[in-house]
Amino acid sequence: MIEGRVWKYGDDVNTDVIFPGKYTYQPLEPAEMAEHAMENLDSSFAKEVKKGDVIVAGYNFGCGSSREQAATCLKAAGIAAVIAKSFSRIFFRNAINNGLPVIELEDGVDDMEKGDTVSIDFEAGTVTHKGNAYHFPALPKEVLAILNDGGLIPHVRKQLGRE
Amino acid sequence: MGMSFAQKVLAAKAGLQSVAVGQIVEIEPDYCLSHDNTAAISKTFNKIGVERVKYPERFVIVLDHTVPASTEKYALGHKEIREFVREQGIANFYDAGVGICHQVLPEKGFALPGALILGSDSHTTTYGAFGAFSAGVGRSEMAVLYATGKIWLKTPASFKIVVSGKLEEPITSKDLILKIIGDIGADGALYRSIEFTGRAIEEMSLSSRMVLSNMAIECGAKNGYIAPDKKTFAFLDGRAVCEYTPVYPDADAKYEKVLEFDATRLDPQVAKPHTVDNVSPIEEVAGTKIDQALIGTCTNGRLEDLRLAGKILSGNKVADGVRLLILPASQQILLGALKEGLIETFVEAGALVLNPGCGPCLGAHQGVVAPGEVCLSTANRNFKGRMGSRDAEIYLASPATVAASAITGVITDPRAEFVGGTK
Structure with missing residues (x-):
């Protein structure tokens, strides 16, 4: 169960605005990536984001390049979950693989505004906003197992008995 | 019920008679691509705790994104990649200057009909033009592919895009794909497998077809398949790195949508x-x-x-x-x-x-x-x-x-x- 402050964005938020291409081949640590998070979309984000905040967006969040830093930088910036009406498939995988929860939800998203508070109950599969509870479908068990292990690398290390 | 191209490839790779749309399968790709991001991927690979790349012969590494290196940091990344491919015995390595990965893989005969190819680059969809199932994945996933050779994939629903008519110079397949993306939107084929078909596609060169498959990702598609034909086989003659079995959708395959376009009298699109x-x-x-x-x-x-x-x-x-x-x-x-x-x-x-x-x-x-x-x-x-x-x-x-x-x-x-x- 998490409760977070909302950052609200529209449809088709692409990975070039989340994490610009000019940084993608520079060897950056996650904390350095977080300094550039949302740089081409919202210059206030990296400065003002707080641990536990939640991104709420429209359709096709994370479209474009496969760059995994788009997920890594949001996680490192402290984002607790991304709620969107839909996700691009590669970003969706990258988020799970980075241990960043992604919630596909159409209902209620249009009413959520920047600065609002939302609470997310992963076990019950609900997002609550201003007293209204919205249901989201559970992730497939294969995918949930990766998320629960904190991402793909810890998950595979566990599978291979490297822990 | 017949199966789409995506269902047939994923079923075959998973060793199953059939797969349903939405079914998650574990598969071993035939070939995997990474490029300049191999520097970062090799570091993630090292964190897994496996010393050797499991199937070095299945990986193709092409330096293309920042070539020749314009900064010391890029140069260092390239140096680390050269060391990694040497240590791991990855023979399919193409250094700076050979070309862009999505051109090099077809030229070197890796883009094969019926093959399953994954790449840590979103435009990996390009090889669909040769009848492959090819899709982008992330860097962590590529690191895990180095270590285990395996990955999970969800079976996508399929769209059929039928293009009638004929492109007249100077109108090209770029105008056509821009028209398609403009009409259906950036998420118009989200998580779907597109099968491009019709007279205009049949008449197109392989290079023109590659434009369609390359940009299939721009409407959200997982892959963009074009049925291999005589042109494909002629291109691969003497070039294919191994034998291949073309995969075609069943005639009674189920499509979530069938979209029709006409290439004739298409205006230039921007x-x-x-x-x-x-x-x-x-x-x-x-x-x-x-x-x-x-x-x-x-x-x-x-x-x-x-x-x-x-x-x-x-x-x-x-x-x-x-x-x-x-x-x-x-x-x-x-x-x-x-x-x-x-x-x-x-x-x-x-x-x-x-x-x-x-x-x-x-x-x-x-x-x-x-x-x-x-x-x-x-x-x-x-x-x-x-x-x-x-x-x-x-x-x-x-x-x-x-x-x-x-x-x-x-x-x-x-x-x-x-x-x-x-x-």
Whole structure:
């Protein structure tokens, strides 16, 4: 169960605005990536984001390049979950693989505004906003197992008995 | 019930008789691609705790995104990659200058009908033009593929896009795919497998088909399949790295949607800033002043693209105040363009010819744009900040449109420069 402050964005938020291409081949640590998070979309984000905040967006969040830093930088910036009406498939995988929860939800998203508070109950599969509870479908068990292990690398290390 | 192409490939790779849409399968890809991001991937690989890449022969590594290295950091990344491929015995390594990965894999015979190819690059969809199932994945996933050779995939639903008619020069498959993306939207085929079919597709060259599959990701698709035919088999003759079995969808396959387009009398199309689906016919943007023009990339850097641009540029000069960049997709294409005299045409016109590679397409180096500038490009993305400044504007169009516009200095209908197809 998490409760977070909302950052609200529209449809088709692409990975070039989340994490610009000019940084993608520079060897950056996650904390350095977080300094550039949302740089081409919202210059206030990296400065003002707080641990536990939640991104709420429209359709096709994370479209474009496969760059995994788009997920890594949001996680490192402290984002607790991304709620969107839909996700691009590669970003969706990258988020799970980075241990960043992604919630596909159409209902209620249009009413959520920047600065609002939302609470997310992963076990019950609900997002609550201003007293209204919205249901989201559970992730497939294969995918949930990766998320629960904190991402793909810890998950595979566990599978291979490297822990 | 028959199966779509995606279902048939995924069932075969998973060792199952059939798979349903939405079913998650664990598979071993035939080939996996990574590029300059191999430096970062190799570090993630080291964190897994496995010493050796499990199947080195299944990995293809191409340096293309920042070649030749323009900073010390890029140079160090390339050095680390060369050491990694040597230590791990990865023989399929193509160093800086060979070309862009999405051109090099087909040229070297890895893009095979019925093959399952994954790459840590979103435009891995390109190999669908050869009848492969190919899709992008992330860096962590590629690191795990190095370690285990395995990955999970969800079976996508399928769209069939039927294109009737025939493209008439100087209208190209780029105009067609921009029209399709503009109509269905950036998420119009989200998580779907597209099968392109119809008379216009059958008549197209492999290079033209690659444009469609390359840009399938721009409407959200997982892959963009085109049925392999005589042209495909002829291209692969003597080139294929191994034997292959073409996979075709069943005649009674179920499609979530069937979309129809007509290639005949298609107007030149332009994607306006800052999304690929913000498409209009050229008349709506004609006259827009440009500062830079780019012809090339993994979308439109092939010989037929350069020939078309050469026809239009021959005997003309690039407009004052415009930089025209030519970016061949591979060394082989550069060589072909040299032999055909196209490079001479470009240089005489005042163009700047870059080395094969990704160039400024993703804003990492070589020809990025300044605030307030306008770039007209044959690449596949025009997102805000993609080519450098977030305050620049990128328009996308065909090689013919970009060539014609470079001459006039404003976005120009190539048909005006190309009367009757003979110019």
